Amino acid sequence: MVGFVSSVRTIYTGPAATSFASGANETRHVAGGANAASGVEETSFAQTMADVLTDTAADLKSAEAASISAVRGEASAQQVVEAVMEAEMSLKTALAIRDKVVSAYQEFSRMTI
Incomplete structure (x- = not known):
């Protein structure tokens, strides 16, 4: 379950970490560089x-x-x-x-x- 929540956070971003729960779903498609720098793994x-x-x-x-x-x-x-x-x-x-x-x-x- 924790893995799912962290995966959702890599897909949905917004003004705060609660963007997914608040309904402000902004999909981010980043190829490599920005995610590698932030330490977030894309799945x-x-x-x-x-x-x-x-x-x-x-x-x-x-x-x-x-x-x-x-x-x-x-x-x-x-x-x-x-x-x-x-x-x-x-x-x-x-x-x-x-x-x-x-x-x-x-x-x-x-x-x-």
């Missing part, structure tokens, strides 16, 4: 989506492992709840992103050329 949209899905799958697996550990008596209820809540948040985020991508695709398909 593609496809790579960002792959990272989100990988992180979500990892969170789901860790929640499952925590649940199994709790059944065996090796983990506390608090650890299980924290792992499951993190997995739930990651899954909800991934589903929301998927819904927005599908919605955008449908909007593009309705456009006349």
